[in-house]
Amino acid sequence: xxxxxxxxxxxxxxxxxxxxxxxxxxxxxxxxxxxxxxxxxxxxxxxxxxxxxxxxxxxxxxxxxxxxxxxxxxxxxxxxxxxxxxxxxxxxxxxxxxxxxxxxxxxxxxxxxxxxxxxxxxxxxxxxxxxxxxxxxxxxxxxxxxxxxxxxxxxxxxxxxxxxxxxxxxxxxxxxxxxxxxxxxxxxxxxxxxxxxxxxxxxxxxxxxxxxxxxxxxxxxxxxxxxxxxxxxxxxxxxxxxxxxxxxxxxxxxxxxxxxxxxxxxxxxxxxxxxxxxxxxxxxxxxxxxxxxxxxxxxxxxxxxxxxxxxxxxxxxxxxxxxxxxxxxxxxxxxxxxxxxxxxxxxxxxxxxxxxxxxxxxxxxxxxxxxxxxxxxxxxxxxxxxxxxxxxxxxxxxxxxxxxxxxxxxxxxxxxxxxxxxxxxxxxxxxxxxxxxxxxxxxxxxxxxxxxxxxxxxxxxxxxxxxxxxxxxxxxxxxxxxxxxxxxxxxxxxxxxxxxxxxxxxxxxxxxxxxxxxxxxxxxxxxxxxxxxxxxxxxxxxxxxxxxxxxxxxxxxxxxxxxxxxxxxxxxxxxxxxxxxxx
Numbered sequence: 001x002x003x004x005x006x007x008x009x010x011x012x013x014x015x016x017x018x019x020x021x022x023x024x025x026x027x028x029x030x031x032x033x034x035x036x037x038x039x040x041x042x043x044x045x046x047x048x049x050x051x052x053x054x055x056x057x058x059x060x061x062x063x064x065x066x067x068x069x070x071x072x073x074x075x076x077x078x079x080x081x082x083x084x085x086x087x088x089x090x091x092x093x094x095x096x097x098x099x100x101x102x103x104x105x106x107x108x109x110x111x112x113x114x115x116x117x118x119x120x121x122x123x124x125x126x127x128x129x130x131x132x133x134x135x136x137x138x139x140x141x142x143x144x145x146x147x148x149x150x151x152x153x154x155x156x157x158x159x160x161x162x163x164x165x166x167x168x169x170x171x172x173x174x175x176x177x178x179x180x181x182x183x184x185x186x187x188x189x190x191x192x193x194x195x196x197x198x199x200x201x202x203x204x205x206x207x208x209x210x211x212x213x214x215x216x217x218x219x220x221x222x223x224x225x226x227x228x229x230x231x232x233x234x235x236x237x238x239x240x241x242x243x244x245x246x247x248x249x250x251x252x253x254x255x256x257x258x259x260x261x262x263x264x265x266x267x268x269x270x271x272x273x274x275x276x277x278x279x280x281x282x283x284x285x286x287x288x289x290x291x292x293x294x295x296x297x298x299x300x301x302x303x304x305x306x307x308x309x310x311x312x313x314x315x316x317x318x319x320x321x322x323x324x325x326x327x328x329x330x331x332x333x334x335x336x337x338x339x340x341x342x343x344x345x346x347x348x349x350x351x352x353x354x355x356x357x358x359x360x361x362x363x364x365x366x367x368x369x370x371x372x373x374x375x376x377x378x379x380x381x382x383x384x385x386x387x388x389x390x391x392x393x394x395x396x397x398x399x400x401x402x403x404x405x406x407x408x409x410x411x412x413x414x415x416x417x418x419x420x421x422x423x424x425x426x427x428x429x430x431x432x433x434x435x436x437x438x439x440x441x442x443x444x445x446x447x448x449x450x451x452x453x454x455x456x457x458x459x460x461x462x463x464x465x466x467x468x469x470x471x472x473x474x475x476x477x478x479x480x481x482x483x484x485x486x487x488x489x490x491x492x493x494x495x496x497x498x499x500x501x502x503x504x505x506x507x508x509x510x511x512x513x514x515x516x517x518x519x520x521x522x523x524x525x526x527x528x529x530x531x532x533x534x535x536x537x538x539x540x541x542x543x544x545x546x547x548x549x550x551x552x553x554x555x556x557x558x559x560x561x562x563x564x565x566x567x568x569x570x571x572x573x574x575x576x577x578x579x580x581x582x583x
Contacts, residue, residue, distance in 0.1 A: 001027050001120045003075050003100055006047070012116060013108035014077060017091050019100030025074040028258075030117040030265065032110050032272075036060070037067055041220050044072035047117055049110045051079045058089040065093040075100035077113065111269060118262045149175035149267050156245075156263070160256075163246040166219070166267060168355050169194060169238050169437060170430040175267075181244070187433050189214055193242045194437030197233060204249045204260070215249035216242050219264045219271060232343055234331055238437050239351035241271055278354065284308040285372035285383045292458050293376075301455035312372055312385050321386040321451040322458065323420050326465040327353040328379050328473070332441045349380035352434075352444065356426055357382055381462065386420050386451055423448045423468070423483035435478040445472040446481040502582045509579040512562040524562075527555045531567065532577050 004023040007014050016023075028045030031038070034053040042048075048068055054060060068076060076099055078086050086103050094101040104113065149166050156162045157177040165176040171186035181189075192207035193216040204215040219241040243264050249257060288308060291301045305322075329349045350373050357371045373382045423446065427434075434444055447469030449461035464484050472482040513524045527545065531552075534541040542552045556567055565572040 013105030042071035069097040077102040153177035190433035191436035285374040325382040346375035350375040423481035
């Protein structure tokens, strides 16, 4: 379709401000953005819709228009709702770059224009998905007559015989047509998508899992909830949704690929609408966090919590307990990437923590309505209410996904006795896909506090969560977490021992035993571990190793002879214990 046809459609409320000679340009798509630099999301031929939130003074217009013109967009339509009148500097910049400029009447929603353009473009290219855009307005409503992204996915199934799912970056199902996608499969697809995105390849990405081929289409979040002015793929890779289609799109004609791209645009509009609902919760978390960090009186913090509780706990009004979770995403430089010092990691960690805290057993985009996450500097900080001591909360081990998480926790019985979030369980189902997105230059570290019962405890909970995150940061691996229970243990100290000290200490104590085991297969290391684990009990250790007590005494004597230590002394036992934990 051409720009002239849009101008002649009265229902769209477009008024031409410049570029009359360019109205025969072809429109191949539509994009809504308030980014200062949306170039990475443009492929040419789009009608760009903007609410002008990026416009702060006259100097902003020329670089914005220059970027659009360089990307080959068809035209620019600016909404009048934000500034009432379209700035004269924007009109002049569009005239200079010969870019057609339209004003959008404040009574017309961008969704109406998006729906019209997608419907017209899709109709001209192919008719097999016309029903999708015809029902776009239903996609944008959340009432009984709506249905959100499921409306589009159902029509993909009925009209094109395509099964499709909308997934979060961790593989959690946001929406789907037909049977739900199994959790491990969703995580595997998300991992494929994140890994492909990190290489810089454009979607759709092809993935083969368990003998089935899927095509993965990125759903770019370019609205007001997006990471501002993303210059690096690492700023958004861990927060974008994806559309997984059970088909191989590598041999699809261009028309069908364009139709699927149109579907992702519709879902992106819905994503932006739902992300806007998080604004209130983020603001509440930010206000509470600022009071806590400023050392405000507990009464003042408690008053703010009373305001937050009805929003985070609808229908309950109060939260007997709160937990704090701190997360941080750190990026480094590799041969393929530039230095990461200018990447805004705080918003990335904030979006990621909001996703991680969603109960893995709960599907749907609105399941995070009890999560409040703020960010300060490079950290994201979540304030998590616990309605009762026994209520299932995000990250708890209930449900099928929770059972898988429970297997990754060493002491499930201990976790059952303690309400709320547990560090290991939070990351159990998301570690694989996130590791793919972090690739070889990113790290996610996370710390979880104990539950506190009042505003007085929040400051301590925040410090506790931060200390736990630092313990996690000292561990190897791309995705690491630590909980408050680890802060009372030797593991709080071990991660901060310098590597050269670790190596020297463990080599001095354990290398003689390892060398002897290699030559004689004497299993001295295994014997030492069992002896310490049995608290030096000869009887229990011999029974565990299925040895005669005299044989055990011989082995322990050999250990003492080789190392010059005495395993009857507490100091030497402790040295061996620490050496084994650090090795």
